[in-house]
Amino acid sequence: MPPGVSVVETFKNLIRHGKHHQQARNDLKQTAAQPPSQAQPNTSDHQELPQNQRQDQQRHHQDQQRQTHVPATTAARDAAAEIIVNEEREAKLKMPSYKGLENYKLLEKMGDGAFSNVYKAIDISTGQKVAVKVVRKFELNASQAGEKHLNAEFKKKPRVTERANILKEVQIMRGTNHPSIVKLISFSESQEHYFLVLELMEGGELFHQIVKLTYFSENLARHVILQVAQGIRYLHEERGVVHRDIKPENLLFERIPIVPSKVPVNRPYDEDKEDEGEFVLGVGGGGIGRVKIADFGLSKVVWNEHTMTPCGTVGYTAPEIVKDERYSKSVDMWALGCVLYTLLCGFPPFYDESINVLTEKVARGHYTFLSPWWDDISDSAKNLITHLLCVDPSQRFTIDEFLQHPWCTALSTEQPVSSSIPNAGSQPLDSPLLSAIRGGWAQEGRSPGVASLKEAFDITYAVHRMEEEGARRRKFRAAGARGFLSGLNEEEDEGLDPSPLPAANRQAGQRDQGHLHKDTGTKGIRAQHGFELDLDGATLLGRRNKRALGNKAPNAFKPMGPPTGPNSNGQRLADS
Numbered sequence: 001m002p003p004g005v006s007v008v009e010t011f012k013n014l015i016r017h018g019k020h021h022q023q024a025r026n027d028l029k030q031t032a033a034q035p036p037s038q039a040q041p042n043t044s045d046h047q048e049l050p051q052n053q054r055q056d057q058q059r060h061h062q063d064q065q066r067q068t069h070v071p072a073t074t075a076a077r078d079a080a081a082e083i084i085v086n087e088e089r090e091a092k093l094k095m096p097s098y099k100g101l102e103n104y105k106l107l108e109k110m111g112d113g114a115f116s117n118v119y120k121a122i123d124i125s126t127g128q129k130v131a132v133k134v135v136r137k138f139e140l141n142a143s144q145a146g147e148k149h150l151n152a153e154f155k156k157k158p159r160v161t162e163r164a165n166i167l168k169e170v171q172i173m174r175g176t177n178h179p180s181i182v183k184l185i186s187f188s189e190s191q192e193h194y195f196l197v198l199e200l201m202e203g204g205e206l207f208h209q210i211v212k213l214t215y216f217s218e219n220l221a222r223h224v225i226l227q228v229a230q231g232i233r234y235l236h237e238e239r240g241v242v243h244r245d246i247k248p249e250n251l252l253f254e255r256i257p258i259v260p261s262k263v264p265v266n267r268p269y270d271e272d273k274e275d276e277g278e279f280v281l282g283v284g285g286g287g288i289g290r291v292k293i294a295d296f297g298l299s300k301v302v303w304n305e306h307t308m309t310p311c312g313t314v315g316y317t318a319p320e321i322v323k324d325e326r327y328s329k330s331v332d333m334w335a336l337g338c339v340l341y342t343l344l345c346g347f348p349p350f351y352d353e354s355i356n357v358l359t360e361k362v363a364r365g366h367y368t369f370l371s372p373w374w375d376d377i378s379d380s381a382k383n384l385i386t387h388l389l390c391v392d393p394s395q396r397f398t399i400d401e402f403l404q405h406p407w408c409t410a411l412s413t414e415q416p417v418s419s420s421i422p423n424a425g426s427q428p429l430d431s432p433l434l435s436a437i438r439g440g441w442a443q444e445g446r447s448p449g450v451a452s453l454k455e456a457f458d459i460t461y462a463v464h465r466m467e468e469e470g471a472r473r474r475k476f477r478a479a480g481a482r483g484f485l486s487g488l489n490e491e492e493d494e495g496l497d498p499s500p501l502p503a504a505n506r507q508a509g510q511r512d513q514g515h516l517h518k519d520t521g522t523k524g525i526r527a528q529h530g531f532e533l534d535l536d537g538a539t540l541l542g543r544r545n546k547r548a549l550g551n552k553a554p555n556a557f558k559p560m561g562p563p564t565g566p567n568s569n570g571q572r573l574a575d576s
């Protein structure tokens with residue numbers, strides 16, 4: 001890390017790029033409504049522009065739109081919003097065609113990343129509905145594209161690390177077979193694309209259902225989290241895989257009908273919660289049936305299922321290696337705690353608009369069961385969460401301990417609705433965070449609130465992974481133990497794994513860097529954005545403390561006291 005570039009700066013950059021990415025996604029959605037001649041000029045084997053150029057074009061188009069359509073009144077704004085929604089709907093129906101994917105009819109776009117699009121599709125030969133993830137193999141080489149002689153014909157370069165990541169994702173998915181894991185039906189490639197044909201999850205992301213329902217009853221939260229936990233248990237104990245990105249965006253569900261509740265679950269301070277309907281044990285509720293884990297882009301194999309040994313350590317089973325396997329798994333357990341917390345109250349355990357404060361809270365494990373939103377949630381659920389969101393990974397529950405906890409083994413029951421809620425008046429209470437998150441629901445994925453929540457997860461997870469995995473990696477290097485991450489994870493062994501970055505940042509191009517330590521080229525992310533994620537020599541926390549003591553500490557940085565244990569809820573979200 002160049003001198004003078006603080007970790008706090010690093011994370012400011014991270015969130016900035018996260019926001020750019022979100023903006024790019026929004027741009028994509030908005031300008032997808034353009035006529036095909038504008039939005040999808042011909043390239044070689046499909047009808048897409050390279051990502052960089054497409055986004056430029058989209059931003060340009062959006063700027064033009066902003067200049068020409070400035071709605072003066074609320075009615076005009078509503079009308080404009082309706083037009084955009086209609087255009088989006090129409091654009092969803094205009095499907096591209098891909099060479100190599102002739103056996104599938106694309107029906108609708110379901111999601112996208114920086115390098116991929118996911119479509120609902122139908123297998124023409126069998127009639128089976130599937131999801132197809134189309135990943136671009138090449139990206140426009142931006143530095144060359146600017147050169148005049150290349151103006152007409154863009155030079156493309158293969159994304160080598162991305163290829164390794166996709167193949168790893170495919171290999172891991174191929175080896176899994178569990179009702180809580182999205183199935184990979186087939187994998188193929190053309191000259192320009194990889195095609196992952198996946199089991200279709202019609203409900204989409206659990207994330208949107210949380211925002212829609214505000215929060216889940218304990219019965220529904222249990223229904224969801226137990227399925228996720230069973231999937232994690234299978235990955236950890238039967239496949240030797242850690243997922244490393246368990247978050248509501250990567251949990252997909254099958255939709256079931258909502259049967260209106262006889263006694264709707266409602267907490268007085270959340271009067272606008274939508275009725276999640278009757279909960280049926282073994283079936284579900286809130287429109288959510290089966291829940292499955294998706295997106296293995298960050299996953300790692302930590303032990304070899306055939307030899308039953310940790311990966312890359314043939315004949316070498318030092319205690320720290322065995323411990324490391326447990327610690328790797330504990331990252332998923334911490335994430336499980338974040339998801340469970342969010343399901344029960346509708347906001348994440350760690351959040352702050354200031355990246356400095358958020359980073360600090362995550363690293364120190366400072367969260368709280370914020371009143372009044374947590375007042376009606378059972379002590380058993382809170383107890384379980386404290387065993388997941390504890391800073392010391394060796395104290396954190398394993399997946400089996402999680403599944404044996406009384407809250408998990410309890411049969412679903414009617415939740416009592418408390419009538420003595422402190423602060424509960426006729427007006428619903430909204431913390432600034434809740435307002436931000438819930439305020440934009442009407443606009444669905446385009447609301448800044450939704451983006452904030454997604455970012456909060458991404459940043460929180462990135463901080464956590466860096467903190468725990470970075471420290472362990474250094475310890476192994478110091479001990480001379482090589483190859484823990486060999487085999488499928490070989491490309492990550494030499495340098496800091498780029499994957500601790502939030503998904504948004506990875507999508508922004510950082511997957512291509514591969515070895516951040518080694519990358520000294522001018523096209524590297526460091527050169528572009530002025531930071532690197534070299535954490536050698538200190539944990540995030542240690543580094544921040546050093547800076548806080550030195551005169552380079554940013555003004556906004558307020559060092560907190562030392563962590564006092566898993567439940568050191570020294571600061572409430574609302575207090576910061």
Ligand SMILES: Nc1ncnc2c1ncn2[C@@H]1O[C@H](COP(=O)(O)OP(=O)(O)OP(=O)(O)O)[C@@H](O)[C@H]1O
Nearest residue numbers: 110111112113116118131198199200201295297503
């Ligand atoms: N099997 C599926 N069924 C339904 N929707 C899906 C499926 N797989 C993915 N999606 C949708 O597409 C989105 C992107 O999928 P996925 O996360 O696998 O792609 P990605 O490019 O790896 O994304 P990211 O880079 O954000 O991790 C999901 O969040 C979801 O909305």
